[in-house]
Amino acid sequence: MSTSVSPLAPTDVPDMPAIAGVxxxxxxxxxxxxxxxxxxxxxxxxxxxxxxxxxxxxxxSAPVEWCRARLNAGKARALxxxxxxxxxxxxxxxRASTKLTADITAKAVGCKPSEIFLASTGVIGEPxxxxxxxxxxxxxxxxxxxGGFFDAAKAIxxxxxxxxxATATVRIGKAKVxxxxxxxxxxxxxxxxxxxxxFVFTDAAIAAPTLQALxxxxxxxxxxxxxxxxxxxxxxxxxxxxxxxxxGCPRIARVSDPRLKAFKKALLAxxxxxxxxxxRDGEGARKLVEIVVEGAVSKASARRIAMSIANSPLVKxxxxxxxANWGRVVMAVGKAGxxxxxxxxxxxxxxxxxxxxxxxxPGYDEAKVSAEMxxxxxxxxxxxxxxxxxxxxxxxxxxxxxxxxNGDYRS
Amino acid sequence: MSTSVSPLAPTDVPDMPAIAGVxxxxxxxxxxxxxxxxxxxxxxxxxxxxxxxxxxxxxxSAPVEWCRARLNAGKARALxxxxxxxxxxxxxxxRASTKLTADITAKAVGCKPSEIFLASTGVIGEPxxxxxxxxxxxxxxxxxxxGGFFDAAKAIxxxxxxxxxATATVRIGKAKVxxxxxxxxxxxxxxxxxxxxxFVFTDAAIAAPTLQALxxxxxxxxxxxxxxxxxxxxxxxxxxxxxxxxxGCPRIARVSDPRLKAFKKALLAxxxxxxxxxxRDGEGARKLVEIVVEGAVSKASARRIAMSIANSPLVKxxxxxxxANWGRVVMAVGKAGxxxxxxxxxxxxxxxxxxxxxxxxPGYDEAKVSAEMxxxxxxxxxxxxxxxxxxxxxxxxxxxxxxxxNGDYRS
Numbered sequence: 001m002s003t004s005v006s007p008l009a010p011t012d013v014p015d016m017p018a019i020a021g022v023x024x025x026x027x028x029x030x031x032x033x034x035x036x037x038x039x040x041x042x043x044x045x046x047x048x049x050x051x052x053x054x055x056x057x058x059x060x061s062a063p064v065e066w067c068r069a070r071l072n073a074g075k076a077r078a079l080x081x082x083x084x085x086x087x088x089x090x091x092x093x094x095r096a097s098t099k100l101t102a103d104i105t106a107k108a109v110g111c112k113p114s115e116i117f118l119a120s121t122g123v124i125g126e127p128x129x130x131x132x133x134x135x136x137x138x139x140x141x142x143x144x145x146x147g148g149f150f151d152a153a154k155a156i157x158x159x160x161x162x163x164x165x166a167t168a169t170v171r172i173g174k175a176k177v178x179x180x181x182x183x184x185x186x187x188x189x190x191x192x193x194x195x196x197x198x199f200v201f202t203d204a205a206i207a208a209p210t211l212q213a214l215x216x217x218x219x220x221x222x223x224x225x226x227x228x229x230x231x232x233x234x235x236x237x238x239x240x241x242x243x244x245x246x247x248g249c250p251r252i253a254r255v256s257d258p259r260l261k262a263f264k265k266a267l268l269a270x271x272x273x274x275x276x277x278x279x280r281d282g283e284g285a286r287k288l289v290e291i292v293v294e295g296a297v298s299k300a301s302a303r304r305i306a307m308s309i310a311n312s313p314l315v316k317x318x319x320x321x322x323x324a325n326w327g328r329v330v331m332a333v334g335k336a337g338x339x340x341x342x343x344x345x346x347x348x349x350x351x352x353x354x355x356x357x358x359x360x361x362p363g364y365d366e367a368k369v370s371a372e373m374x375x376x377x378x379x380x381x382x383x384x385x386x387x388x389x390x391x392x393x394x395x396x397x398x399x400x401x402x403x404x405x406n407g408d409y410r411s
Numbered sequence: 412m413s414t415s416v417s418p419l420a421p422t423d424v425p426d427m428p429a430i431a432g433v434x435x436x437x438x439x440x441x442x443x444x445x446x447x448x449x450x451x452x453x454x455x456x457x458x459x460x461x462x463x464x465x466x467x468x469x470x471x472s473a474p475v476e477w478c479r480a481r482l483n484a485g486k487a488r489a490l491x492x493x494x495x496x497x498x499x500x501x502x503x504x505x506r507a508s509t510k511l512t513a514d515i516t517a518k519a520v521g522c523k524p525s526e527i528f529l530a531s532t533g534v535i536g537e538p539x540x541x542x543x544x545x546x547x548x549x550x551x552x553x554x555x556x557x558g559g560f561f562d563a564a565k566a567i568x569x570x571x572x573x574x575x576x577a578t579a580t581v582r583i584g585k586a587k588v589x590x591x592x593x594x595x596x597x598x599x600x601x602x603x604x605x606x607x608x609x610f611v612f613t614d615a616a617i618a619a620p621t622l623q624a625l626x627x628x629x630x631x632x633x634x635x636x637x638x639x640x641x642x643x644x645x646x647x648x649x650x651x652x653x654x655x656x657x658x659g660c661p662r663i664a665r666v667s668d669p670r671l672k673a674f675k676k677a678l679l680a681x682x683x684x685x686x687x688x689x690x691r692d693g694e695g696a697r698k699l700v701e702i703v704v705e706g707a708v709s710k711a712s713a714r715r716i717a718m719s720i721a722n723s724p725l726v727k728x729x730x731x732x733x734x735a736n737w738g739r740v741v742m743a744v745g746k747a748g749x750x751x752x753x754x755x756x757x758x759x760x761x762x763x764x765x766x767x768x769x770x771x772x773p774g775y776d777e778a779k780v781s782a783e784m785x786x787x788x789x790x791x792x793x794x795x796x797x798x799x800x801x802x803x804x805x806x807x808x809x810x811x812x813x814x815x816x817n818g819d820y821r822s
Contacts, residue, residue, distance in 0.1 A: 055745075056748070057742070058750070058751040059742070059744055059751060089753060089769060089771075090769075091753075091770035092769075124742070125737065229725065230722075230724070231723050231725045231742060234741065234745055312641075313641070318817065320818040326536065327499070327500060327534070328535075328642075330499070330500045330535060330536070330645065332642070334466075334470030335642065337469070338469070342502075345500075355500065359501055359503075360536045398814060400815065402728070403731065403810060403811045403813075403814060404811065406728035406732070407728035407732030407809075
């Protein structure tokens, strides 16, 4: 397994400001890894609201079920995240493990277990020994302090090759509020799969139902528009915590409140930044691929066609091979099952139209396209010519390294 | 690109008997390849009925559209198949090319163009120069003779590593009838994709609508239950021709005719044999994988779950790595979107139960499973515990060779 940083990693890492009402600490609990942090504790001031969006898997992990059951109350005092073990497909043991983790944390923090949110990433099917949290939890609670978001992003990594952070500062009314986000992306741990976790923190004062609506809306074109291999994790978790501690911040309780305008935009930018970083750290990725589908009968139809292209192993291997193989794009459009008319279809690679009205574009400059395909970022556009539906998804290429990461580690 | 024969190739190749009323010939038309046959002509006696099942792609090839438009008449006098060029996404040029091919063939054979069926496999988006058929067609028509099915299977290969043939002989009433089938499977030609073609010939006397019903029914659990990479070709074509020339064969015009019982079973066996050979020759395949899902709420639900497992790159790379990674199977069940209850789920690899009721089976013998995973044929079973729905699909593993075949050929 390669430990080198993805060539697609962002070159600039932002300074992550502190968020009023959020304190962080990380520790080595020895869940699976040696010599690295594997547990994150985030403490929230009283009054913090919470929202969450989770995997649509029918076999979700125990922590996903734990969080879902406690989300309606809308209040959070702490978040515990561990890497190394996903606590997924662990049955009753898994449920007991989430309860024990919450109990240990509640005692150390001084709140109710129901105000604690949990996430786990790593091996599936292995029992998570929650007693390992007991020796470190009091220390975590004592050490927790403002800042430390980069370390937080590090502690939740599995085989991510770089920590993923993003930040934005905007105003709600006259109050300056900050949004910080961390994420872990597509990593592999024997014998397991990629799992996506992301946590967003803000000092804005936003009622839980409003926060939930904002998050749900924000995820559609960010995290839900990214695919590495089409394999949905049992553990996908995106949670957002709003402490309300930004000085002078008015309490917002309606999604349509006009004072949220800049905040919505900034939240989208943070989510988009984090989700793009996930694509940039896809297993074995050497190319970041942006796929735009326009002229579909609807946005939903454009999304399904874009995802069909993004998840096609033949398209992804062609891009790995730096081949502008539009024949495979046609195939992926055709198999999506959405309205499409071959004779109206046009395809661009890197802004060069290679196919037009159902056939190869006779005038296209193959040398120019070939040069573009060697770049680390590939822009692919499909125009269906049927309607106004447009959508965009991000993915990466499918390389031998992907197969090596996911197949070779036992041999 | 590897030219060695798949290690999963069948060790026995059946003798292919002649079919009364079918004559075959192959030739080198120089469509794309040098020094190999690339065109097949099959001639049928008058009275031959035809049935066909085609790709569900919304961007089908020109020959697929040609055949669909002529299927209702139910009569066939000739079949022309070429490899090297799929005549897909070729617009008006493609339609003109199918017409010219049919015209050339009709003249050589002495029938109507509408009685000629066409299939093409190979490069997508390149115009197919049908004038190349003209110099060889008279010779093909003159040379066509009984037998030659193995050569026919060879002529339609692209990057298949072995020709695919199957045969069965049964009785309809007192008449002995034969069913012969040929297929080409998952091959890649720069810049193209796998395309699946299969043709089945019989001397039984079966009315076209009945033949169509038999074929449609037969494909469900054979070709439609095979996936290599989840990428549907623009050219998938399965056609069946019934000459009615078997001595003393009664003419059958109802699917429910009890005299068809043995024939139905034999047809299924031929289709299953050919489709299994397609899986055995999947690009880069080193393992044949049989996936059975039982206890689903319906057969359709079991199929969708089995396909979700079969198309999961994480499951396929794990199998390539000889890893009984049932955590990834859970993931694939969970993402299928079908009813599933984690706490009722059990999973077997090679007959060994590795997971039971939502958690790892504590008693399972990992050494035994590891030994089984080294074998070339992997049997994976999932029991959902919800209902009586059961289905089975075949696939192969996802190896670095797959990526190499599909990504490296231009670099």
